[in-house]
Amino acid sequence: MKNIALSFFLSCASSIGYAQCPASPDHSERLSALIEAVQSAPDQVSAQLISNDMWDLWDNAPNETAQRMLDDGLARRAGYDLDGAMKAFEQLIEYCPDYAEGYNQRAFVRFIRKEYEPALADLERTIELSPNHIAAIAGKALTLIGLQRNEEAQVVLREALALNPWLKERQFLTEQAPTPKTDL
Template identity: 45%
Template sequence: MRLAIITALIAAPVLAAACPAAPDHTQALSELVAAANAAPDERAGRAVSDKMWELWLDAPDDAAQSVLDTGMRQRGNYDFVGAYASFDRLVAYCPAYAEGYNQRAYISFLCEDFSAALRDLDAALALSPNHVGAQSGRALTLMRLGETDAARVQLEAALVNNPWLSERHLLAKGAPLAPQGEDI
């Protein structure tokens, strides 16, 4: 494991001294939230979600983009140690870029380190409060931590921004995050 981390750090691109500000996609994301809410069906809603992800995955500069892309490839190849190291480098280089935290949180979630995932999701949401991916990830993490009420509230907030999330089914009657006491 230690060798994999060292290899990932050596193979990663050298990062500049200071990360520039992340691209400001506030207006475009607001428009996409409106489009998601107006989408007539799941297919159209998913297309809007894909456009949201394109914006979130737009790193502050080429060096950050390279590290992000490397981490995403590593994750896709189930190299969670390498992916975590890449996202850790990204967060260290670009501490104001929400997606670095969100991706590192996803690796922690996959490795069932839910406390670490929650810390990174909170950091991502502090930087980008309407990041639907981080919102839904936080809901899933809270659910895994047994914090059902908080998970329900977080998922409901995510659905305000994108009602077509697949996680919406967790709120259905009989599902893990369904409101309690409505059967009476």
């Protein structure tokens, strides 16, 4: 019943237009502190707890309306309702075009569907809005792998790992190509 009511609200609200979405919360200082903490985390478990705190920041929508849209999309994706999740994230992006997580979550749905090019565009927008969004950077690396752009993926993956060396995506890291030697 809750999802039906939310869907009705969202469809009515989209037809009459939303009030303007407020600016996204500025969590940059807290995120910087968490990045420093994860870089010095002693083990995977500690790093995961810090990563969870990062997700709390990224998932903090600009207002209650945006939060409901995000939560609806996340619940739908978790329930494998990818069409419903996509619709919720598209409404969130329409309502809050400067909220990075809307793009990141839509990218994830597109990635699951193997729609790599549009996922990449969403991830690039996420990173533009939130340059230290480690999950989006890691997602971009995985998307580039899906596009078979492996060299570029390795560069991006290394960027993500420089921010959080404990990412599970580190399993996709390949040996760095040796630097060519020059004779002087």
